[in-house]
Amino acid sequence: AEGVFADVQVLDADDVEGWLQATPTVHHWISEHLGRKPRDAQTLDQWWDRFQARTSPPLPPELFLTGREGERAELSEFLQGPAGVITVRAPWRDEAIAFVAATLGASQGDGGLAEAGLIVASAEVWDRVVAQPGFVTLLPVFADSNIALALEQEHHIILPIGQDQVASGTTIELPRPDRQGSGL
Numbered sequence: 001a002e003g004v005f006a007d008v009q010v011l012d013a014d015d016v017e018g019w020l021q022a023t024p025t026v027h028h029w030i031s032e033h034l035g036r037k038p039r040d041a042q043t044l045d046q047w048w049d050r051f052q053a054r055t056s057p058p059l060p061p062e063l064f065l066t067g068r069e070g071e072r073a074e075l076s077e078f079l080q081g082p083a084g085v086i087t088v089r090a091p092w093r094d095e096a097i098a099f100v101a102a103t104l105g106a107s108q109g110d111g112g113l114a115e116a117g118l119i120v121a122s123a124e125v126w127d128r129v130v131a132q133p134g135f136v137t138l139l140p141v142f143a144d145s146n147i148a149l150a151l152e153q154e155h156h157i158i159l160p161i162g163q164d165q166v167a168s169g170t171t172i173e174l175p176r177p178d179r180q181g182s183g184l
Contacts, residue, residue, distance in 0.1 A: 040122035041129065044139075047119050048101045051094065061102035064095065067178020072103050074172055075158075079104075079137065083154040085147055087171040089161050096160035097139065099174055104137070117158070120145070130155060 052058035065072055078086045090096040097119065104116035117137035120126045126140060130150040137156045140147075150157055161167060 040125040041118055041120050044097075044101045044104060044117040044119065047097060048105070051098060051101075059098075061098075061105055063177060064098045064102040067176070068099065068174060071099070071172045071174055075100065075103050078170075079156055083135075083151050083156055085151070085157040085159065085169055087159040087161060087167045087169060088174065089163065089165070089167050089171055090174040091163050093141070093160050093162045093165075096162070096174065097141075100139065100158055100160060126150075 048061075075086070075088065078084060088096040088100055090099060100117065117139055118129065119139045119141055120129060121141050123142065123145065126138075126142070126145050127149075129136065129138065130146065130153055132153065135154060135156070137158060138150060139158050139160055141160065145157075147157055159167075
């Protein structure tokens, strides 16, 4: 009579399974939070936590954005557009991934990186993830990923590379962080 339960929805295991299959990033995120270790894939959130744990004190995300406002805007614009491929090149690949994580984390506010992106390290996992339709930001860190299939499924692809790798297509070249403009 009060309408308190008027909007209650019941989901069974099949509904949850279907949802997780349709959203690979969330599937990996929940697996990580349940203590599982998905093989050859990790969310940007998990990667960032491990990356920050390498140093004491942990490196702030702003460190990877300072003096790179133009590059950050370019990546953000790319992610707001249709499916495509862009390369982010830094002195080392982890710095490129950290820049992507910092950019996505800043754009999502307090929501974290749970749905922001998925780092994939093998062709087997890549093929399974890209086969799912819908929007996912994917960062392959292995050679010869099937980018065409990912684009057919309307995923954004960010190729993080180091200076020693050859870039092709649209590339964001990261300059050295600018100490003067950092505020750090």
